[in-house]
Amino acid sequence: MSAVLEALTSPPEPRVRHQTVTSVPPANPLKMRCSSCHLGELCLPCGIAVSDVQRLDEFRFGRRKVKTGQTLYREGDRFQFFYAVRSGTFKSKLMLADGREQVNGFCMTGEIMGLDGVAYGTHASSAIALEDAEVCAIPYAQLTELAAGNSGLQQVFARIMSREILREHSLMTLLGSMNAEERLAAFLLNLSHRLKVRGYSATEFHLRMSRAEIGSYLGMTLETVSRTFSTFQQLRLLEVDKRHIRLVDVEGLTRAFKTGLN
Amino acid sequence: MSAVLEALTSPPEPRVRHQTVTSVPPANPLKMRCSSCHLGELCLPCGIAVSDVQRLDEFRFGRRKVKTGQTLYREGDRFQFFYAVRSGTFKSKLMLADGREQVNGFCMTGEIMGLDGVAYGTHASSAIALEDAEVCAIPYAQLTELAAGNSGLQQVFARIMSREILREHSLMTLLGSMNAEERLAAFLLNLSHRLKVRGYSATEFHLRMSRAEIGSYLGMTLETVSRTFSTFQQLRLLEVDKRHIRLVDVEGLTRAFKTGLN
DNA sequence: CGAATTGTTGATTCCCCTCAAACTGGGTGG
DNA sequence: CCACCCAGTTTGAGGGGAATCAACAATTCG
Numbered sequence: 153m154s155a156v157l158e159a160l161t162s163p164p165e166p167r168v169r170h171q172t173v174t175s176v177p178p179a180n181p182l183k184m185r186c187s188s189c190h191l192g193e194l195c196l197p198c199g200i201a202v203s204d205v206q207r208l209d210e211f212r213f214g215r216r217k218v219k220t221g222q223t224l225y226r227e228g229d230r231f232q233f234f235y236a237v238r239s240g241t242f243k244s245k246l247m248l249a250d251g252r253e254q255v256n257g258f259c260m261t262g263e264i265m266g267l268d269g270v271a272y273g274t275h276a277s278s279a280i281a282l283e284d285a286e287v288c289a290i291p292y293a294q295l296t297e298l299a300a301g302n303s304g305l306q307q308v309f310a311r312i313m314s315r316e317i318l319r320e321h322s323l324m325t326l327l328g329s330m331n332a333e334e335r336l337a338a339f340l341l342n343l344s345h346r347l348k349v350r351g352y353s354a355t356e357f358h359l360r361m362s363r364a365e366i367g368s369y370l371g372m373t374l375e376t377v378s379r380t381f382s383t384f385q386q387l388r389l390l391e392v393d394k395r396h397i398r399l400v401d402v403e404g405l406t407r408a409f410k411t412g413l414n
Numbered sequence: 415m416s417a418v419l420e421a422l423t424s425p426p427e428p429r430v431r432h433q434t435v436t437s438v439p440p441a442n443p444l445k446m447r448c449s450s451c452h453l454g455e456l457c458l459p460c461g462i463a464v465s466d467v468q469r470l471d472e473f474r475f476g477r478r479k480v481k482t483g484q485t486l487y488r489e490g491d492r493f494q495f496f497y498a499v500r501s502g503t504f505k506s507k508l509m510l511a512d513g514r515e516q517v518n519g520f521c522m523t524g525e526i527m528g529l530d531g532v533a534y535g536t537h538a539s540s541a542i543a544l545e546d547a548e549v550c551a552i553p554y555a556q557l558t559e560l561a562a563g564n565s566g567l568q569q570v571f572a573r574i575m576s577r578e579i580l581r582e583h584s585l586m587t588l589l590g591s592m593n594a595e596e597r598l599a600a601f602l603l604n605l606s607h608r609l610k611v612r613g614y615s616a617t618e619f620h621l622r623m624s625r626a627e628i629g630s631y632l633g634m635t636l637e638t639v640s641r642t643f644s645t646f647q648q649l650r651l652l653e654v655d656k657r658h659i660r661l662v663d664v665e666g667l668t669r670a671f672k673t674g675l676n
Numbered sequence: 677c678g679a680a681t682t683g684t685t686g687a688t689t690c691c692c693c694t695c696a697a698a699c700t701g702g703g704t705g706g
Numbered sequence: 707c708c709a710c711c712c713a714g715t716t717t718g719a720g721g722g723g724a725a726t727c728a729a730c731a732a733t734t735c736g
Contacts, residue, residue: 246583246587248591254591256583256587268583270572270576296565296568296572299562302562303559303562306562306568307558309572310558310571310575313579314529314530314533315533317529317533317578317579318533320579320583320586321508321518321582323586324516324582324586325508325510325516328589332692362713363714373694374715375692375715375716376691378716379692379716381716382716394700394701394714395715410512593723593724624681624682626682634725635724637683640684643683644685656683656732656733657682657683
């Protein structure tokens with residue numbers, strides 16, 4: 153799978169209109185061990201030796217439930233935790249100077265959020281749940297401590313950060329050099345891939361995000377997103393009914409992704 | 415200074431046409447200590463305690479000279495080193511599926527290249543010198559080793575990676591939501607800022623990159639870059655003669671960056 | 677000096693944004 | 707229970723900004 157498909161996550165949006173959300177309460181009694189987590193290799197410990205996972209177990213990560221529309225952390229908040237998504241979907245967004253908001257990523261099960269907070273000790277983006285979700289809060293200070301004297305964990309962490317850089321490379325490529333059809337095709341194929349890896353259908357799924365959010369992420373207007381969906385449907389590449397998507401011709405979509413239509 | 419200005423680095427380009435370049439020979443006798451490096455806080459050790467800099471000194475980093483047009487590392491090369499730029503300017507680029515090349519960054523003195531290699535042990539982009547340059551090769555394995563048991567160094571490294579993520583956030587924002595004038599203004603203001611920090615004039619400088627490279631980086635064609643320069647000149651925001659730039663009205667440019675013209 | 681590279685400028689085309697209207701489904705309250 | 711509203715989506719019409727195609731000037735280089 154191409155680098156672009158591996159990586160996608162963010163475009164511009166017209167105007168803040170989401171329901172007012174209260175931050176999630178910081179404390180939560182639920183704690184658990186990494187070794188007993190069902191996420192397995194989807195999550196942080198991916199690629200870590202068993203002995204190292206046991207070291208991760210030493211401090212139990214707090215879990216938090218986040219309801220649809222709630223904010224997990226906000227741009228400007230002090231950075232203390234990474235969050236591993238246990239279930240549900242999040243969007244990552246940031247505010248532009250003119251007040252519009254820019255979606256720069258969608259996170260699903262096993263993906264890590266908050267990496268941009270390390271640089272200045274402050275979250276550079278906000279994370280908002282697109283459906284009821286649960287996350288695992290990983291204290292950065294403790295992670296750092298644990299990583300000292302454990303080059304394995306350290307490297308896993310470095311790799312995660314580096315992968316985020318690659319993801320953004322791809323998105324930049326998409327934004328810098330692809331047209332509307334290519335962007336949406338790339339987005340759908342990327343989504344399909346990530347769902348498949350998580351054991352869901354790769355060809356039939358429900359979008360958790362609105363046309364406006366997709367548009368913001370992909371650098372186009374919501375109208376263009378909608379129109380492009382319609383075009384794809386007319387070409388029998390997929391079937392779309394509001395947020396329900398069925399990919400009919402993945403081959404054709406892949407072609408559209410590579411070269412635009414025609 | 416806004417996040418966008420802090421971060422810029424990469425757009426699409428028509429066709430590979432650069433002179434064939436040979437990779438830089440891997441070995442070079444020149445080695446030196448971080449503590450005796452004139453880059454000071456511009457470079458990696460920025461923010462590290464003196465005692466830690468001494469630890470960095472334990473292994474001397476190899477220096478390499480790279481001539482204009484030469485490739486420092488190539489997409490797909492095995493990742494072994496980060497490179498800190500000691501002098502000169504580089505472009506970072508990657509190949510698209512259709513053979514075009516995409517510039518995704520320009521690196522100057524003190525900036526670190528190669529962070530995208532950590533993810534899969536392979537460089538995801540190529541680095542090419544835009545003028546005669548010199549770099550400091552930092553072996554990743556040794557850095558990891560040294561960072562184990564040194565949480566200070568570890569965090570500095572994490573911060574550098576995170577800052578790269580922020581830089582790309584900004585570029586995504588730029589590509590996703592700004593028009594040609596805003597992009598070029600942002601690019602010039604960012605360049606100006608970086609030059610100023612390095613002790614050069616913030617208002618008069620020589621571009622090391624072609625219109626095509628700027629265009630690739632900013633997601634527009636070289637013709638549009640050229641036209642936008644002309645527009646800025648007509649508006650008396652700057653004076654441009656080929657690659658020589660003199661910023662006349664930084665205020666005005668900043669306004670153009672924020673809202674487009676008018 | 678011709679060839680190649682880089683930059684500028686003009687004419688034309690077209691993709692996507694903007695503005696606008698209408699439809700849907702869900703939720704609410706009279 | 708139905709009217710109403712609202713957020714989200716679809717679709718149309720029109721215009722604008724940037725891409726494309728093309729010609730030409732200025733430099734560099736072999």
